Amino acid sequence: MLETNHQDKKQAETSDEIRFVPESIRNDLSYRQLNELESHYQEYWTWLQQTGKIPQRKVGFAPGSVSDQFHRTTQFHRWVWARTETISRRITHAHADAYEKALAQDRIQTKNEKPYAEGSKRKLQQAVVNYFRFKSNRTGEEPWTPSLTFTQSEYDQADYFNLKERDRLYEAALTYDDVGKYDNLSPETRDRYKAYFAQKLGKPKAEVTPDDFERSRTSWKIPSLVSVALDLGARPAFISRCSKLWYKPETGVFQIPKDESPKNDACWEPGLSTRSVQATNKWLRQRDAMPKYDGIETLWLNREANPYRSDSLNYLLDQLLEEAGINQSNRKITWMSIRRSTGTYLTHFRSLAYAKEQLRHKSRQSTLRYVEIPVEARQNALDQLSEHSVAKLGDTQVNSIDDKSVSSSEVRYDD
Incomplete structure (x- = not known):
């Protein structure tokens, strides 16, 4: 029944065979x-x-x-x-x-x-x-x-990013850690950023080189990660497990095997935008030249050479939000805000079925929980409403306000 016995207690050996006990x-x-x-x-x-x-x-x-x-x-x-x-x-x-x-x-x-x-x-x-x-x-x-x-649930807690914020988030990924060319910086600015990169790279300030500046400003890791997340509505678990072997640049998709797919029931093949394909292709070329990725299949590693997890992704998101100037006041913004945003806009621009497939949900009810009517759609509807005369609202004619009679125009209900 395994209880600690302090009589004649022998300290346990912690060999490589011990994998599960904390x-x-x-x-x-x-x-x-x-x-x-x-x-x-x-x-x-x-x-x-x-x-x-x-x-x-x-x-x-x-x-x-x-x-x-x-x-x-x-x-x-x-x-x-x-x-x-x-x-x-x-x-x-x-x-x-x-x-x-x-x-x-x-x-x-x-x-x-x-x-x-x-x-x-x-x-x-x-x-x-x-x-x-x-x-x-x-x-x-x-x-x-x-x-x-x-x-x-997570999708209830997190607010979603609107279209402008999605664009600004990716733009922030493009400028992330780009402090300019080393030779163009003043000595004072160089010194300040050397301290920043020393902390980030885990090395003494004196060992930070111009190459560190250049690698940081030209890396496509964060743009690739953020763009893929925006396309897929990727959960932290997907980012953590994502393998370079899943990515198929010739077709612009990920092919996730059955035993690695979110539902563990069938292969999953989510599509990617041209932007994500281009950014990920550039990242793979850079990745192949980096020693810390030798023998590693994980597509993106954090600065400690570990897979990203929820906490490190939310930390990255906080930095991107600050870079993008996205307002967080009175909002619950987490990494899951990306997923909720993707579900909302795929449903709005395409269909609920399309969003369901891209988010890898088993039922439409699951997808509906992620979906809101986008603020842009509500604003557009109100603009249309205010632009129409009292006598005409869309295709419905108001024949007589006094009699409160309305024509029998066709009313269409969304599924």
Whole structure:
């Protein structure tokens, strides 16, 4: 049942074979305890991959989602262990009830000591549900049923970018970190930017060279990343996993294999704009000459040579918003604002079905949650309304205001 035993405790060995047990607790376990917990977690990981999403149909989560589900589960376990002062697999429904109550009361917070958003609480709660489903499958014990509902999702929290803001966001990506040619800068300006690049590149200021300035101002990484995100409405998980092998420059698409696609059910082939194809082609040529990408398939890495994640993408977005001068007051702007914007405008300019396919949704209802009537469309409708006389509004004739009679012109309802 794996509980810490302080008698004759032997410090666990943390070899390469230990992949799933969080490092923060490894030293608190004996060798055998560590290996037992590792086996348990490995079994859970496999269950998530093969069965966890829809157990009845034996449908597993996509690779990126497996990792997210697993880490949310271990977060729940660490919370229980911290309060019981015992590292044990004896985790009960009472622990789960206390955990969701603590989430609801904001007693569980992010690393930045801020309350979780409702959508994040729902995901943490669902990870607990999944873990008890796994235990039920293995031991026959009852699954856990939540008593609270966290309904708000990421797309509800984030406001969308309008058309002008989408253009400005990409323009900001083009000017990002372009401080000008080294030879054209004054000594004072060079010194100031050397300090900036030293911090960004993680090297002493004295080692910052003119080549660092030039690489920064000519890099196509950020324009490629931002343009692709705007085209696909890409979630952070897609940016994190995106492989250069998926990109097909000759056809201007990504071809994502079934086992890597968001729904893990079929190959996905989203199209790209000409702008994205051109920017990504330029980035790939630069990328091939960069040693930190040797042997790495991930298309975009951050400055620490790690895949981008939600926090690093939101940090990048904050910098781009400042560069673009996009107003954030009284708005909830996150990386998911890009996805909501893409869904809104694809639906407006093409169709709901088109947006559904590009965003990789299974149902139109999912896409509808991302969609708003764009502000430009509302303004245009009001302009048309104000320009028409009282006697004529579109194709509908007002025959007699006094009699309040209206012609029987055809009324068309949107699907």
